[in-house]
Amino acid sequence: MAATQEEIVAGLADIVNEIAGIPVEDVQLEKSFTDDLDVDSLSMVEVVVAAEERFDVKIPDDDVKNLKTVGDATKYILEHQG
Amino acid sequence: MSPTNRTVVVTGIGATTPLGGDAASTWEGLVAGRSGVRALEQEWAADQAVRIAAQIAVEPGEVIPRPQARRLDRSAQFALIAAKEAWADAGYTDTAGEDGNVDPDRLGAVIASGIGGVTTLLDQYDVLKEKGVRRVSPHTVPMLMPNGPSANVGLLVGARAGVHTPVSACASGAEAIGYAIEMIRTGRADVVVAGGTEAAIHPLPIAAFGNMMAMSKNNDDPQGASRPYDIGRDGFVLGEGAGVIVLESAEHAAKRGARVYAEAVGQGISADGHDIVQPEPEGRGIAHALQNLLDNTDLNPAEIMHVNAHATSTPAGDVAELKALRKVFGDDTDHFAVSGTKSMTGHLLGGAGGVESVATVLALYHRIAPPTINVDNLDPEAEAAADVVRGEARKLPVEGRIAALNDSFGFGGHNVVLAFRTV
Numbered sequence: 001m002a003a004t005q006e007e008i009v010a011g012l013a014d015i016v017n018e019i020a021g022i023p024v025e026d027v028q029l030e031k032s033f034t035d036d037l038d039v040d041s042l043s044m045v046e047v048v049v050a051a052e053e054r055f056d057v058k059i060p061d062d063d064v065k066n067l068k069t070v071g072d073a074t075k076y077i078l079e080h081q082g
Numbered sequence: 083m084s085p086t087n088r089t090v091v092v093t094g095i096g097a098t099t100p101l102g103g104d105a106a107s108t109w110e111g112l113v114a115g116r117s118g119v120r121a122l123e124q125e126w127a128a129d130q131a132v133r134i135a136a137q138i139a140v141e142p143g144e145v146i147p148r149p150q151a152r153r154l155d156r157s158a159q160f161a162l163i164a165a166k167e168a169w170a171d172a173g174y175t176d177t178a179g180e181d182g183n184v185d186p187d188r189l190g191a192v193i194a195s196g197i198g199g200v201t202t203l204l205d206q207y208d209v210l211k212e213k214g215v216r217r218v219s220p221h222t223v224p225m226l227m228p229n230g231p232s233a234n235v236g237l238l239v240g241a242r243a244g245v246h247t248p249v250s251a252c253a254s255g256a257e258a259i260g261y262a263i264e265m266i267r268t269g270r271a272d273v274v275v276a277g278g279t280e281a282a283i284h285p286l287p288i289a290a291f292g293n294m295m296a297m298s299k300n301n302d303d304p305q306g307a308s309r310p311y312d313i314g315r316d317g318f319v320l321g322e323g324a325g326v327i328v329l330e331s332a333e334h335a336a337k338r339g340a341r342v343y344a345e346a347v348g349q350g351i352s353a354d355g356h357d358i359v360q361p362e363p364e365g366r367g368i369a370h371a372l373q374n375l376l377d378n379t380d381l382n383p384a385e386i387m388h389v390n391a392h393a394t395s396t397p398a399g400d401v402a403e404l405k406a407l408r409k410v411f412g413d414d415t416d417h418f419a420v421s422g423t424k425s426m427t428g429h430l431l432g433g434a435g436g437v438e439s440v441a442t443v444l445a446l447y448h449r450i451a452p453p454t455i456n457v458d459n460l461d462p463e464a465e466a467a468a469d470v471v472r473g474e475a476r477k478l479p480v481e482g483r484i485a486a487l488n489d490s491f492g493f494g495g496h497n498v499v500l501a502f503r504t505v
Contacts, residue, residue, distance in 0.1 A: 019149065019152075020149050021147060021148060021149030021150075038149070042153075042220040042221055042224075043153075043220075043221075045220040046219065046220060046221075049216055049217060052216075
């Protein structure tokens with residue numbers, strides 16, 4: 001069953017908490033991974049791989065650069081999840 | 083003094099070892115003659131011929147926040163913990179540039195390891211095989227590269243004068259400190275954070291060293307297994323951890339009123355040119371390094387009162403080193419209190435020179451030579467060559483300037499001798 005927007009945000013919050021140590025409540029739609037959440041380019045690859053596994057979605061490297069915010073990633077996952 | 087022959091001093095120390103999570107607890111363990119060797123309880127150890135090691139006393143995960151720890155190899159975690167302690171101990175309160183006491187362009191970092199990020203390499207290979215290409219961590223390369231610990235320590239303190247990683251197996255940590263002394267002596271830097279780290283307690287290195295017949299298989303008595311100079315010694319015990327010191331030009335240290343532990347007099351370096359793993363049995367290469375030390379510094383053999391020996395507890399190596407001391411120093415060897423601290427810490431490979439430099443500097447500062455433990459039956463060849471401090475710590479002369487040596491030798495025939503002196 002496909003995840004809802006709320007479930008995706010909560011899932012991304014868990015992943016960002018694990019990788020960057022940011023409190024889950026700070027991971028919100030408008031937050032930038034790089035500027036607000038301490039996720040640098042290498043850690044972004046980890047976030048993407050964890051999200052792919054959790055939400056059964058493929059996120060090609062070419063698309064990763066367009067995922068600036070939690071909202072961008074959530075929208076992408078909503079549209080592409082299996 | 084000319085800018086190319088400046089006096090170098092030690093102003094900070096830090097360590098995380100099998101005896102304790104900092105330099106003070108490590109030193110306390112050394113003086114008390116405590117063994118850090120334990121049985122390996124991990125599941126993978128069950129079918130190993132060697133099932134003992136000197137594991138770290140305080141797991142780095144208890145000290146380093148998880149998001150930072152998960153992108154650092156264990157060897158870099160140890161190095162950062164020890165470097166942070168040494169940096170603060172030297173009186174620095176922030177990174178260079180932020181702290182007005184040091185110019186980042188005049189600050190260096192030289193941290194070595196013998197094997198580098200071996201656990202990262204092997205763990206990520208397991209991930210590749212079991213979970214596939216996509217799951218290999220993007221942090222793998224900066225974690226496994228041998229210069230990872232020095233680069234991370236350089237970033238920690240803000241070093242821009244140069245960040246280096248000499249690699250010479252079990253001499254690496256000492257070579258790092260020797261390199262750092264040269265950076266300051268020749269004027270390339272005013273302050274250098276230097277030392278060694280190692281994290282190789284993993285089934286592959288243990289199987290490999292075990293199959294070389296280099297390690298003790300005294301699994302029934304872990305605390306008695308590392309026994310340098312004892313007639314029954316049967317190989318080294320693998321240890322893990324890091325030791326780091328802050329080196330500084332005497333002028334720079336005086337200007338900021340820093341506490342000085344000791345003078346770092348200099349180094350003697352040579353290569354055996356004999357065999358890839360066997361030490362030259364008469365200690366010719368070691369003697370060459372000791373002679374270079376005497377020729378290139380103002381060290382006076384009469385002032386040497388203590389030697390922190392390489393003494394890994396292997397049958398061949400321990401005695402060759404003592405013979406070399408006798409060959410170069412003659413009767414002066416009689417007043418060397420020789421300590422084999424690997425009897426307590428195990429052998430930290432590339433970390434050994436770092437931890438043992440911390441021990442040597444503290445031995446001078448407190449004027450106490452730590453003991454060699456487990457010497458129940460002193461090898462007659464060792465007894466004939468030098469005065470081994472056995473059983474209990476021994477007081478060093480309380481008056482006058484005294485000096486001490488820290489010897490480190492590595493597979494490949496690398497010999498590094500460092501000299502320190504009270505101020």
